[in-house]
Amino acid sequence: MNLIAKPSKENIKTYVPIGLTLVSLSFLDVFVNAFFNLNLMAFLPSKFSYFLPMILGFIGFYLIRIEFSEVRYLDILNKNINSNNFNALLTLFTIFIIIKSIPPMLDWFILEANFSGNSKDDCTGDGACWVFIKVWFNRFMYGLYPDAEQWRINTAFLILFALVGISFFVSEKLKKYFILFLVFVFPFLGIKLISGGSFGLEYVESAAWGGLSLTFIISAFAILFCFPIGVILALGRRSSLPAIKYISIGFIELWRGVPLITVLFMSAVMFPMFLPDGTFIDKLIRVLIAITLFEAAYMAEVVRGGLQALPKGQYEAAKSLGMGYWRMNALIILPQALKLVIPGIANTLLALVKDTPLIFVVGLMELAGMIGLAKTNPKWLGMAMEGYVFAGLVFWVICYAMSRYSQNLEKKLSTER
Amino acid sequence: MSKIIELKKVNKWFDKFQVLKDIDLEVAPQEKIVICGPSGSGKSTLIRCINRLEEHQEGNIIVDGIELSESTKNIEKIRAEVGMVFQQFNLFPHLSILENCSLAPIWVKKLPKKQAEEIAMNNLKRVQIDDQALKFPGQLSGGQQQRAAIARALCMEPKIMLFDEPTSALDPEMIKEVLDVMVDLAKGGMTMIVVTHEMGFAKEVADYMIFMDEGKIVERAKTKEFFESPKSDRTKLFLSQIL
Numbered sequence: 001m002n003l004i005a006k007p008s009k010e011n012i013k014t015y016v017p018i019g020l021t022l023v024s025l026s027f028l029d030v031f032v033n034a035f036f037n038l039n040l041m042a043f044l045p046s047k048f049s050y051f052l053p054m055i056l057g058f059i060g061f062y063l064i065r066i067e068f069s070e071v072r073y074l075d076i077l078n079k080n081i082n083s084n085n086f087n088a089l090l091t092l093f094t095i096f097i098i099i100k101s102i103p104p105m106l107d108w109f110i111l112e113a114n115f116s117g118n119s120k121d122d123c124t125g126d127g128a129c130w131v132f133i134k135v136w137f138n139r140f141m142y143g144l145y146p147d148a149e150q151w152r153i154n155t156a157f158l159i160l161f162a163l164v165g166i167s168f169f170v171s172e173k174l175k176k177y178f179i180l181f182l183v184f185v186f187p188f189l190g191i192k193l194i195s196g197g198s199f200g201l202e203y204v205e206s207a208a209w210g211g212l213s214l215t216f217i218i219s220a221f222a223i224l225f226c227f228p229i230g231v232i233l234a235l236g237r238r239s240s241l242p243a244i245k246y247i248s249i250g251f252i253e254l255w256r257g258v259p260l261i262t263v264l265f266m267s268a269v270m271f272p273m274f275l276p277d278g279t280f281i282d283k284l285i286r287v288l289i290a291i292t293l294f295e296a297a298y299m300a301e302v303v304r305g306g307l308q309a310l311p312k313g314q315y316e317a318a319k320s321l322g323m324g325y326w327r328m329n330a331l332i333i334l335p336q337a338l339k340l341v342i343p344g345i346a347n348t349l350l351a352l353v354k355d356t357p358l359i360f361v362v363g364l365m366e367l368a369g370m371i372g373l374a375k376t377n378p379k380w381l382g383m384a385m386e387g388y389v390f391a392g393l394v395f396w397v398i399c400y401a402m403s404r405y406s407q408n409l410e411k412k413l414s415t416e417r
Numbered sequence: 418m419s420k421i422i423e424l425k426k427v428n429k430w431f432d433k434f435q436v437l438k439d440i441d442l443e444v445a446p447q448e449k450i451v452i453c454g455p456s457g458s459g460k461s462t463l464i465r466c467i468n469r470l471e472e473h474q475e476g477n478i479i480v481d482g483i484e485l486s487e488s489t490k491n492i493e494k495i496r497a498e499v500g501m502v503f504q505q506f507n508l509f510p511h512l513s514i515l516e517n518c519s520l521a522p523i524w525v526k527k528l529p530k531k532q533a534e535e536i537a538m539n540n541l542k543r544v545q546i547d548d549q550a551l552k553f554p555g556q557l558s559g560g561q562q563q564r565a566a567i568a569r570a571l572c573m574e575p576k577i578m579l580f581d582e583p584t585s586a587l588d589p590e591m592i593k594e595v596l597d598v599m600v601d602l603a604k605g606g607m608t609m610i611v612v613t614h615e616m617g618f619a620k621e622v623a624d625y626m627i628f629m630d631e632g633k634i635v636e637r638a639k640t641k642e643f644f645e646s647p648k649s650d651r652t653k654l655f656l657s658q659i660l
Contacts, residue, residue, distance in 0.1 A: 316470050317507035317566075321521035321573060322497030324489065331520060336511050413509055415553040 007066045007262035015063045016074065026053035027095065034100045052305065052390040054092060061088035105406035120380055133390050136374045140390075145208015145244060155215045157330045171257040187224060191217070192243055206284035207363070215366040218288060225292040226352070228343075230299025231338075235329060238306055248300070260359050263279030287359050291407045295352045302344035306337030340411050346406035350399045367391055418477075421446045421608055422467060422579060427476035429462065436462045437473065438632040444578075449609045451502075453620040454629035455655065460612045463629070464579045467610070468499045473521055479509070481576060500570030504582040508554035508561045513563050514541065515550040518572045526573065540568040544598045560591030564598055571602075578602065580611040616660060620644060628652045 006014045030053050032038045041049035062084050069075055083092040112127030115134070123129035133140070142150050163186065168177040194217070197203035209217070236248030255263070267290035268283055275281070312334060320326040338345070357368035365373055371387035374380060423446040429437040436459045444450060452460045465471040466478060469492050471484050478485040481496045482570070503532045511515050518537035541547040544564040546557075554562055563583055570578060582600065584592045596618050603609055603622040613619065619626060619640065626643035628636040628651075636643065636652045644660075647653050 087659065309509075311505075312501060313505050313507035317501075317503065317509070319568070320468055320496055320499070320501035321468060321523040322493050324493055327524050331524060332509055336509075339511065410573065415510075415555060 007063055009066060009069060012066055012069055012071075015066070016071075019060040019063030023062075026057035026060065027099070028090070029053045029056075030096050034076050043148070049078075053096065055318060057092040058085075058088060061092070061257070066366070092297050095134050099167055103235060120383075122162070126234040128386050129383060130403075131298050132374070132380055134392070136370075136380075139295045139374065140367060140370050141211045142213055143365055144208040145204060145210065145213070146202075149196070149204055152196065156389065157213070157298050160186065160190065177378055183224065187221060206282050209284065210365040211370050212367045213354050214364065215219050215353070215398075218284075218291065218359065218366065220355050222291045222295060223349055225288075226299050229292065229296035231334065233296060234302035234303035234307060236302065251296045252300050255294050256301070256376060258294075258414065259354055260291070260294050261361055263294050264358055283362060284364065287362055287364060288320075290351070291355065291359075295348060295355075298351070302341050302348055303337060305344060306339075306341035307333065309340050310336055324367050334365075339410075342406055342410045346403060348407045350402055351396060351404070367394060419446070420444060422445060423477070423479040423483055424467075425468065425477045426475045426481075427478060427644045429459075429466065429471065429473045429475075430438045436632050437466070440476070440634060442627070442634070442637075444484055444577075444608065444610065447606050448601050448608060448624045449607075449622050450611070450627060451623040452610065452612045452627045452629060453614060453616075453619070453655070453659075454558075454635075455482055458629040459632040460629045461581050464501075464612055466582055467577075467579060468501055470495050470501075490494035493525075494523045497521075497573055498576050500573060500582045501568050502563070502578065503569055503585045504585050506554070506559075506566045506586070508562055508566055508569070510554050510577055513551050514546070517554070517565060518569045521569070522572050536574075537568070537572050541565070542568075543571070544568045545599075559587045560594045563587065563591075563595045565594075565597055567602070577608045577610070580609065580613065582614070584611050584613065608633070614659060617642075628655065 009241045028344040032040055038355070039049060039291070040201050041052050044052065054264075064074065064086070065078055065082055066074065067078070069078075080090050108127045111128070112125040114123040114125050114127070115130050115132055116122065118135055119131070122130065122131055138147070138150075142153060145153065160182075163178065163182055167175055170178060192214075193201070194209070195204060195206065198199070233248050233252055233406045237252065239245045239252070264287060267286045271286060272281075312333055314336065315328065318332040323331065356366050359366060360372065366392045368388075371391050375382075375384045375387050420443045422442065422621055424442040426442050427437055427440040428435065440463060441595040442463075452463065454460050462471055462479075466473050466485075467477075467480060473485075476620055481498055483495055484492050485491065485495065508514075509520070510522065515534060515537055518540060519530070522533035522536060523530055526533075538547055538550065541550055544567055546561050546564050546568070549561060549565070554565065556594070557565065567583075584595050587595065592615070596615060599611070599618065600622055609622075611618075611623075623640045626636075626640050626644070627634055628647075628649075630651055635650050636647060638648070643652075645658070647656060
């Protein structure tokens with residue numbers, strides 16, 4: 001005797017409406033509770049009313065779990081979020097948490113947040129004090145770079161974006177020159193413009209650079225240099241000449257084995273001690289070299305992974321056509337190996353960008369460093385949350401853009417259709 | 418008669434295992450030689466020694482008057498004159514068929530791009546896949562890929578062609594299209610050394626047959642004699658198994 005029949009195609013007409021009603025009821029209860037602070041089930045014992053949405057939703061999901069119902073949307077729903085009791089519970093739990101967390105997030109970010117004003121006292125709400133970001137925005141972007149000279153940084157980056165933008169629209173042949181210029185000439189012109197000291201531009205020492213522009217400068221240069229060094233190290237590690245092979249292995253393992261923060265500290269504090277008196281290398285350059293060599297070691301191992309994935313036949317075919325070592329690698333091996341490891345390269349470069357805040361140990365302050373400085377300002381105590389949420393958002397945007405670019409590149413270069 | 422390839426007392430070891438034992442071989446220009454034998458007999462290793470994809474440890478290998486030695490200059494020179502076709506095709510998957518064929522002429526022989534592409538198209542026409550020139554290797558059938566690989570080797574205008582089991586990785590219906598190309602090539606007067614199990618092909622084009630077993634050349638004979646009256650028992654046994 002089966003009083004409550006298992007949900008099936010026969011009773012679909014009764015079970016699905018009841019089930020959907022129960023599920024909607026449970027969502028409604030949580031929604032009203034989260035957004036309007038009302039408890040619809042207040043008349044029930046408190047412990048029971050707390051779990052009621054879960055129970056209602058669970059029963060509802062059970063009733064609509066009909067296999068091969070031939071109702072398209074019901075099948076999709078069941079297959080993806082309601083395939084068994086455990087999945088139904090997980091689904092409910094996730095949806096409840098999302099509904100529950102929207103109001104407080106909304107409050108903190110927007111509704112209770114303060115946007116206008118120019119001091120901490122203007123922040124009267126319970127939410128975020130975005131005034132902090134607004135007032136300090138200039139410092140977060142440019143560090144301690146003099147206000148009057150900031151057009152130089154803007155110009156450098158505007159030219160960069162313009163060149164990159166134009167390069168998408170020019171012919172293949174012209175594009176090659178654009179890329180060569182962007183990689184080999186522009187970085188040095190740009191840095192000259194920012195540091196000044198000639199052409200009537202006032203010299204701005206690198207200690208004054210900072211904020212997001214410094215993040216970009218360090219990341220760009222480190223990426224530019226660590227990539228070729230990494231490729232050479234990877235080839236060196238697979239070389240048949242023992243001297244080159246063991247030097248490469250030693251270099252890679254040394255740099256991979258040391259924390260970046262130690263490397264940076266050494267580069268700023270220890271390294272000058274070994275230099276002869278009177279010689280001076282700018283701190284920023286020392287830090288840049290340290291980050292470059294550090295990330296190059298990681299890059300080398302990523303590239304080596306790609307080299308090892310290529311079948312031996314590719315090497316043999318290239319050799320049998322009379323290609324020497326460099327031609328074989330440049331024309332046949334590296335194009336394929338690098339394509340294979342684009343995700344790994346993107347990984348390393350993203351890590352590089354996110355490692356830049358560590359330069360605070362030598363007193364250089366990019367975005368996160370400037371925020372750290374601003375939050376200790378006596379007039380702005382207690383703004384750490386706003387600052388780091390802002391930093392997190394900015395870094396996320398940068399890294400997500402890089403990640404999307406790498407995915408596009410992968411798609412564009414794929415020839416295995 | 419002058420020899421284009423000469424091997425004298427060539428010995429080769431993989432660690433302790435001897436793969437080639439006292440190999441003597443002479444090939445005259447325009448000769449076609451087919452090497453057969455059971456697997457593991459060293460036939461692939463032998464032809465890979467001729468363009469030094471494998472190093473031999475003892476003896477001399479002289480190709481077109483140049484002795485194969487440690488000098489990389491010599492090796493690259495010889496490789497540019499010796500075309501090789503592999504069992505697994507080994508086309509470059511990141512390049513189109515046309516680029517596969519024109520790459521080495523441009524970068525190794527330093528031909529202008531236009532001329533290299535002309536040569537490539539002529540050779541692709543010769544193997545009848547000129548209509549596939551702009552496709553990538555992954556879009557071609559096995560037979561087409563192997564023909565493209567032959568065209569790629571021909572673009573270097575080699576004096577000698579080595580074939581390392583060119584049809585072993587192909588579906589049966591594609592073997593013929595590749596063999597047809599090879600027969601055509603043989604009739605054009607190319608010096609060829611072919612490792613294969615296709616005895617029909619061997620009978621049609623080979624001047625000499627070589628039978629190898631356990632790293633040694635067991636029998637070397639004119640094609641007709643080889644098939645009709647093989648001398649050694651080992652050869653007879655092998656032929657009885659594959660014919």
